[in-house]
Amino acid sequence: MTTTRREFLKSASLGTGVAVLSMYVPGMGGKEAQAAGSMHTPNVWVHIADDNTITLISHMSEMGQGVHTSLPMLIAEELNVDINKVKVTTAPADPAYVNGLLGAQITGGSTSIRDAWEKLRIGGAQVRTMLIQAAANKWGVDASSLTAENGMVSGGGNSATYGSLAAAAASIPVPKDVKLKDASDFRLVGKAIPRLDAPSKVNGTAIFGIDAKVPGMVYASIEMSPVIEGKPVSFDAEAAKKMPGVIDIVAIDNGVAVVADTYWHAFSARKKIKSIKWDLGAGANLSTAEMWAGTRAAEKTVDAIKVRPDVGDAKAAIAGAAKVVKAEYMTQLMGHQQLEPTVFIADVRGDTCVLTGSTQFQQGAQGTAAAVLGIKPENVTVNTTLLGGGFGRRVCVDYAGQAAQVSKAVGRPVKILWTREDEMKNDFYRPLGLNRLEAGLDASGKPVGIKHQLTSKSITQVLFGLPKKTLDPFMVEAQVAPYNIPNTAHDLIIHDYGFRPGYLRAVSHTMNCFANESFMDELAAAAGADPVAYRLSLLQGKENERFVAVLKLAAEKAGWGRKLPKGRALGVALMEGYGTYMAQVAEVSVTGGVVKVHKVTVACDCGHTVNPGIVSQQLEGGIIYGLSGALYGDITVKNGRVEQSNFNDFRIVRQNESPEISVHLIASTEKPGGVGEPSTSLIGPAVANAIAAAAGKRVRSMPLEKGLKSA
Amino acid sequence: MAISFNLNGTTVSVQAEPDTPLLWVIRDEVGLTGTKFGCGAALCGACTVHLNGSPIRSCQTPVSAVAGKKVATVESLSADNSHPLQKAWIKHQVPQCGYCQSGQLMSATALLSKNKNPSDADIDNAMSGNLCRCGTYNRIRAAIKDAAAEMRNA
Numbered sequence: 001m002t003t004t005r006r007e008f009l010k011s012a013s014l015g016t017g018v019a020v021l022s023m024y025v026p027g028m029g030g031k032e033a034q035a036a037g038s039m040h041t042p043n044v045w046v047h048i049a050d051d052n053t054i055t056l057i058s059h060m061s062e063m064g065q066g067v068h069t070s071l072p073m074l075i076a077e078e079l080n081v082d083i084n085k086v087k088v089t090t091a092p093a094d095p096a097y098v099n100g101l102l103g104a105q106i107t108g109g110s111t112s113i114r115d116a117w118e119k120l121r122i123g124g125a126q127v128r129t130m131l132i133q134a135a136a137n138k139w140g141v142d143a144s145s146l147t148a149e150n151g152m153v154s155g156g157g158n159s160a161t162y163g164s165l166a167a168a169a170a171s172i173p174v175p176k177d178v179k180l181k182d183a184s185d186f187r188l189v190g191k192a193i194p195r196l197d198a199p200s201k202v203n204g205t206a207i208f209g210i211d212a213k214v215p216g217m218v219y220a221s222i223e224m225s226p227v228i229e230g231k232p233v234s235f236d237a238e239a240a241k242k243m244p245g246v247i248d249i250v251a252i253d254n255g256v257a258v259v260a261d262t263y264w265h266a267f268s269a270r271k272k273i274k275s276i277k278w279d280l281g282a283g284a285n286l287s288t289a290e291m292w293a294g295t296r297a298a299e300k301t302v303d304a305i306k307v308r309p310d311v312g313d314a315k316a317a318i319a320g321a322a323k324v325v326k327a328e329y330m331t332q333l334m335g336h337q338q339l340e341p342t343v344f345i346a347d348v349r350g351d352t353c354v355l356t357g358s359t360q361f362q363q364g365a366q367g368t369a370a371a372v373l374g375i376k377p378e379n380v381t382v383n384t385t386l387l388g389g390g391f392g393r394r395v396c397v398d399y400a401g402q403a404a405q406v407s408k409a410v411g412r413p414v415k416i417l418w419t420r421e422d423e424m425k426n427d428f429y430r431p432l433g434l435n436r437l438e439a440g441l442d443a444s445g446k447p448v449g450i451k452h453q454l455t456s457k458s459i460t461q462v463l464f465g466l467p468k469k470t471l472d473p474f475m476v477e478a479q480v481a482p483y484n485i486p487n488t489a490h491d492l493i494i495h496d497y498g499f500r501p502g503y504l505r506a507v508s509h510t511m512n513c514f515a516n517e518s519f520m521d522e523l524a525a526a527a528g529a530d531p532v533a534y535r536l537s538l539l540q541g542k543e544n545e546r547f548v549a550v551l552k553l554a555a556e557k558a559g560w561g562r563k564l565p566k567g568r569a570l571g572v573a574l575m576e577g578y579g580t581y582m583a584q585v586a587e588v589s590v591t592g593g594v595v596k597v598h599k600v601t602v603a604c605d606c607g608h609t610v611n612p613g614i615v616s617q618q619l620e621g622g623i624i625y626g627l628s629g630a631l632y633g634d635i636t637v638k639n640g641r642v643e644q645s646n647f648n649d650f651r652i653v654r655q656n657e658s659p660e661i662s663v664h665l666i667a668s669t670e671k672p673g674g675v676g677e678p679s680t681s682l683i684g685p686a687v688a689n690a691i692a693a694a695a696g697k698r699v700r701s702m703p704l705e706k707g708l709k710s711a
Numbered sequence: 712m713a714i715s716f717n718l719n720g721t722t723v724s725v726q727a728e729p730d731t732p733l734l735w736v737i738r739d740e741v742g743l744t745g746t747k748f749g750c751g752a753a754l755c756g757a758c759t760v761h762l763n764g765s766p767i768r769s770c771q772t773p774v775s776a777v778a779g780k781k782v783a784t785v786e787s788l789s790a791d792n793s794h795p796l797q798k799a800w801i802k803h804q805v806p807q808c809g810y811c812q813s814g815q816l817m818s819a820t821a822l823l824s825k826n827k828n829p830s831d832a833d834i835d836n837a838m839s840g841n842l843c844r845c846g847t848y849n850r851i852r853a854a855i856k857d858a859a860a861e862m863r864n865a
Contacts, residue, residue: 064808064845194804199792201809202800204745204785208810211744244728264727264735339749339757339810339844388747388810389844420750613804617847621807624846647754647842656835658848 078124110674317449321440340388428502445527571690578674
């Protein structure tokens, strides 16, 4: 057992004022040494305290997506305990907590429920089985004669709390085969249980990264290179050093950190650093125009990778078609802009480091800090707070390296905190994308062949070292649409335009769905067909039943086909992403150049839902997040510098611009799909299609309001 | 220098340069962390508190401007979530990440202190300065209407 785990368990136990007694971790070296105290850890997922408090050790960070409610529901379901009495803590960096769908300890990719669905129910059932066995041993009865309900094991006139049995249970080997409840016996799963974190989020007591404190902590504000990945060469810190509260001013890889007794002192002194000379690096002349020009050039010069084997012969089918439709779609660079700025605490002491704060990637934070400090990863402990939004930003763990460097330099625990301007200019940006589509229609308007080529940048090459000329699955999400078209060709061209990329909520689904679903409306228009009826005509077959169901439901609930005033119209989009099937209908009016989205109707089949209340939250939130990027948000680059600086010039949807959203979930017993991201991607094409219907202008570039000006 | 003001009903005296934003005084000096930093430019509303009952952006308010005045933060609503807006926020399951909600609640409280029956336009006017990146706007609107009804009937 590692120091990391012990330290974590000690810190995790602070909330209940007890220490670790024992634990058993499968595959982690067996039983932990006994220590005084009263917290028991039968398996990696659950602590049970003597007072019967049950704590889920969540392998997922809570960033708003509700996992600190939905994941304990899975455990509580099998443990038969009151969900409102379950506490939650976030797991330390440890191989036991690797996300099986991503192969790393990452919260993202709409994987939380999909990864936890069996894992945590098995975890709960294991603990239930162990508690019953402990009671059976104690009373000398057969385990099958006992039940575990409401925190008590009972049978044959005996009863005992889980807490009183936990120590004995924790010494029993974790059973391999446990019986899971039948879905018909679920008491919690499938119910809209109120979020366990809501109370602390309405009275100011929730602790986010920015709120975390460690004893002796000081603050740093970092003047970063104006060009991402530039480095400081020299600077004059004399005036800054004289500012109140300043402790030290230190150069780190990509900036100059001012360390002071308070954040405000650090930030104020940062403005007094003079004559900073930067080595701006290779990106100093980059512009968005150049990125687009390079992307267009790559279409002609770079060999395409097949997204899937061609079906039939799309080129020949299009050549022989009665009508050919061609279009290209452009999706802009995008920043995450979660509302809590990047913030992280590092406490470096000798060859150890404790990190505390908001992260989506505990292993990555651990590894990054270890690498910059030259220490072993297992000497780096990660304590995760609540996250003030994530959206993919906190998968990139540059902040862990920064905090570790500054803490090491000043020999104290340091909290780094970025400004909004830092955030805007030093993000990991969703790549821009150019989708080129071409289809041939027969005389009846039915498509006989389609080609879809995407040219964009590979995030996975840059961040995770995916070999070049290899298909990056995070680029081609939803590029293949469900429609029955006999001849298809789907290609990917990877072009590295040299600007820092990152995974942003829904990743490439957004660009690919924008292209596919806009193009589908363009084909329907060319065929003189209704967009919903046209789609349905291409979704024959059992394999498309779930698509048909969500499309019909969204159309029905939105009142598809009803008469609307001039300048106002409905637009539709359909997509599968993360195992979830979804359709959206947007009701939009266009007045002058201003687009108003009045209402969005969303129909969703995400398989078995754990908490439909949280599913609705995620669909609503994804739509608003997606709408901000679809209508307004734009990151542009000039001379290697991001031009946007704050929420004045990076616009996101506000209360007065927020459409009514009507969510309709389809009951299903299919395995759960992800819900954090898909709704983000359909709103762009749904709105673009509505704009085309309302204003007679087809906008083929996002952000749509900007695109509308030149359409 | 020492500056005194009334914070959530208690007089506090803080040592800070007069131009220090009230936000950082509340968070780092007094240690009440419900009030959040989002943009530092009065563009997002995460730092909203009340000054003598009116909503202000504490990131843009020097602490010297509140000397001798009354400041109220989200912690003043109630610790046990008994305020009508807190109850409505929970009933409508408003928070996702929750980071903006302290500011949203303080803007909503200021609205309802003057207007117990706000129209949609009133809500737009009072609340459009508060950004929510998780997109909880519709639930905020519904919760405000619910809380307003409770306060009218109280």
